[in-house]
Structures are given as C-alpha cells and as structure tokens.
Amino acid sequence: MTVFERTHAVFDDEDVLRDDYQPERIEERDEELEEYKAYFQPVINGKQPRNIFLYGKTGVGKTVATKYLLSHLERDAERYDDLDITTVYLNCEHLTSSYRVAVNLVNELREEGEQISTTGYPRDAVYDMLWAELEEVGGTILVVLDEIDYIGDDDSLLYQIPRARSNENLHDAKVGIIGISNDFKFREQLDPRVEDTLCEREIHFPPYDGNELRNILDKRSTLAFEDGVLSEDVVPLCSALAAQDRGSARQALDLLFEAGDLARRNGDGNVTEHHVRNARSRLEKRQIEESMKDLTSHDHLTLYTITALTVFGEEMPVRRQTIYDRYEDVATSTGFVRSDRCDPVAPPRCGGGRCRGSS
Numbered sequence: 001m002t003v004f005e006r007t008h009a010v011f012d013d014e015d016v017l018r019d020d021y022q023p024e025r026i027e028e029r030d031e032e033l034e035e036y037k038a039y040f041q042p043v044i045n046g047k048q049p050r051n052i053f054l055y056g057k058t059g060v061g062k063t064v065a066t067k068y069l070l071s072h073l074e075r076d077a078e079r080y081d082d083l084d085i086t087t088v089y090l091n092c093e094h095l096t097s098s099y100r101v102a103v104n105l106v107n108e109l110r111e112e113g114e115q116i117s118t119t120g121y122p123r124d125a126v127y128d129m130l131w132a133e134l135e136e137v138g139g140t141i142l143v144v145l146d147e148i149d150y151i152g153d154d155d156s157l158l159y160q161i162p163r164a165r166s167n168e169n170l171h172d173a174k175v176g177i178i179g180i181s182n183d184f185k186f187r188e189q190l191d192p193r194v195e196d197t198l199c200e201r202e203i204h205f206p207p208y209d210g211n212e213l214r215n216i217l218d219k220r221s222t223l224a225f226e227d228g229v230l231s232e233d234v235v236p237l238c239s240a241l242a243a244q245d246r247g248s249a250r251q252a253l254d255l256l257f258e259a260g261d262l263a264r265r266n267g268d269g270n271v272t273e274h275h276v277r278n279a280r281s282r283l284e285k286r287q288i289e290e291s292m293k294d295l296t297s298h299d300h301l302t303l304y305t306i307t308a309l310t311v312f313g314e315e316m317p318v319r320r321q322t323i324y325d326r327y328e329d330v331a332t333s334t335g336f337v338r339s340d341r342c343d344p345v346a347p348p349r350c351g352g353g354r355c356r357g358s359s
C-alpha cells in the first residue's frame with residue numbers, strides 16, 4: 001500500500017521559503033550592503049581584515065547578508081593569485097563560554113576524524129590548538145560568530161583572536177571576526193578592551209517595514225509557488241502582519257509557508273487571505289506552546305492560576321495577593337508545597353512570593 005506520494009500541489013519549491021535558502025539577491029538592504037562591502041575592501045587589497053559587528057533584531061537579514069557577501073568575496077578573490085581567503089561560520093547558540101567557542105572553532109577547522117572532545121582540555125591548550133589550526137589554514141581567515149552574545153561574560157577569546165598576531169600566536173594567518181547579535185545589550189556588557197576591537201566597524205540592521213517585506217516575499221513567492229495559486233492579497237497581508245509585529249522577514253516567510261501548507265493539506269487550489277489568518281493563529285499557538293515548554297513547574301502553576309482567574313471572570317488587573325492566594329491553593333492541592341502557608345521571608349519550600357523549582 002502506498003502511504004506517501006509526491007505532489008506539486010500549491011508549491012513548486014517550498015525550500016525557497018526555508019531559513020537556510022540563500023537567495024540570489026538581498027532585497028532592501030542596499031545601504032547596509034554598501035557599508036558592509038566597504039569593510040571588506042582591505043581583505044581584497046590583501047590587508048589585515050577589520051573586525052565587524054552586526055546587530056539588529058531577529059529575522060532582519062544579518063545572516064543572509066553575511067553569507068551573500070562572503071560568498072562573493074571568496075569568488076572575487078579567486079581573480080588575485082596572492083589572495084587566499086577562508087571563511088568559517090559558527091553559530092554560537094548554546095556555546096556559553098570562550099572555551100566552548102574555541103573548541104568548536106578548532107573542530108570546524110579540523111578534518112572529521114581529528115575532532116577534539118568538548119571537555120577535558122585546559123583552556124590554554126585549546127587556544128594553542130586553535131592558533132595551530134589557523135596557521136595551518138593560513139592566508140586571510142574570516143570567522144563569523146553568529147549569535148555571539150551566547151558567549152556572555154566569558155569573552156576572553158574575543159580579546160585573544162584580534163591580538164593573536166601582536167601576541168605572536170599567529171604569524172602568517174590574518175584573522176578577522178564578524179560578530180552577529182540580536183541582543184542590543186551585549187555590546188554594553190563586553191569588556192571595554194574587547195568592545196574596542198570587536199566593534200571596530202558596526203552595522204545596524206533595522207526591522208523591515210511592510211513595503212520592504214512585500215518586496216522580499218514577492219521575489220521568494222514567485223519561485224516557491226505554482227503559477228497563479230496565490231491570491232493577490234496573500235503577500236501584502238503576510239507582509240503587513242509581520243511588519244506590525246516584529247518587522248522580521250523570517251516571520252513573514254514562515255507565515256507565507258504555513259498559509260500555503262494549510263491550502264495544500266485542505267486540498268485547496270488557491271492560497272487565500274483565509275489561509276493566512278488561520279496560519280497566523282496556528283503559528284501563534286505553536287509559539288506559545290514552545291515558550292510554555294521552557295517554564296518551570298511553578299511557572300506553570302502561576303500561569304494556570306492567572307488563566308483560571310481570567311476564565312472565572314476576576315476583574316482585571318488582578319491584585320497580586322489574590323493571585324498569590326489562589327496560586328498557593330493550587331500549589332497545595334497539587335502537592336507542590338505543604339498546606340501550611342508560605343512564609344515570604346523564609347525560602348525553604350518555595351522562596352516566598354517567587355516560588356520557582358521544586359519545593
């Protein structure tokens with residue numbers, strides 16, 4: 001019995017709407033790309049690369065613009081015999097220390113069979129391995145550290161890499177860091193010496209407005225969907241909704257995909273405004289479910305308490321004491337705390353008014 005069968009209903013190539021798709025053109029970012037390109041000029045001239053720091057909210061094109069320019073840089077550098085450019089891309093999500101970033105960089109630069117373990121080495125030994133790998137690669141090496149803010153306070157690597165030549169850890173290799181972040185506070189938290197070098201050159205990517213998103217979606221939807229299946233109002237609506245919310249191209253593309261997917265599942269020949277609105281509810285629901293998964297047990301109880309108060313018609317805004325009393329009842333009846341009243345100054349069971357974790 002055949003369970004799955006290939007179909008081209010609705011989509012011609014849905015991968016075009018995925019996050020990892022690299023478009024041929026970057027829309028609506030001419031100014032930022034011009035500035036970014038100028039920062040790479042020393043590289044093409046065979047000079048030491050500058051460090052660059054890109055910041056802006058999520059989904060505004062920082063990664064796609066970086067990959068686009070670096071691929072052009074690598075290609076154009078082939079015309080010059082004296083240039084040898086290597087790019088290393090590392091997403092630092094969950095790499096919360098310089099040590100972990102350094103280990104991952106070593107592994108990015110090493111062959112598959114020569115990878116090192118993520119624990120067990122002294123930090124200096126890992127840094128020495130990193131310098132050795134960078135020297136081995138040689139030439140100009142551009143290291144992209146996406147979501148660089150995950151490194152937090154432990155930013156010694158960001159101090160060490162830019163100074164590796166002056167500290168004589170590197171001799172031939174010329175390394176430049178491209179740091180990317182959507183955490184606006186990260187820059188302020190950096191050690192001032194790190195900030196000085198890492199943020200030598202900065203580019204801000206602002207959120208997109210509705211017209212800009214519309215242009216981005218227009219280009220993608222032409223490739224992604226079968227001819228004529230999108231109703232006229234679908235792209236404008238997806239763009240307007242995403243612009244109103246965060247101005248994120250990712251959000252707009254996700255909404256467009258979800259609308260198309262709904263039409264496909266329903267066996268509908270066209271994607272309409274109705275699909276977009278349903279898709280939006282589904283995505284919101286999914287987002288709420290995802291964020292609820294990160295809550296502790298006591299956060300869940302608190303959320304349950306507030307939901308129950310809302311459902312049973314408590315007048316808003318509810319007083320904190322009312323929430324706490326009801327929360328305590330719920331926590332007691334579900335066995336999270338003992339029935340004697342929580343003492344807000346003594347934290348043995350639930351830490352007073354901010355009960356977190358198990359009692």
Ligand SMILES: Nc1ncnc2c1ncn2[C@@H]1O[C@H](COP(=O)(O)OP(=O)(O)OP(=O)(O)O)[C@@H](O)[C@H]1O
Nearest residue numbers: 018019026027058059060061062063064182249250
């Ligand atoms: N100007 C643009 N032209 C074409 N596609 C774009 C543009 N900006 C963003 N996109 C698309 O939007 C999606 C998100 O972009 P990207 O990953 O570059 O965002 P980001 O700013 O790096 O987000 P984050 O900070 O969450 O990593 C990708 O699918 C990307 O191709």
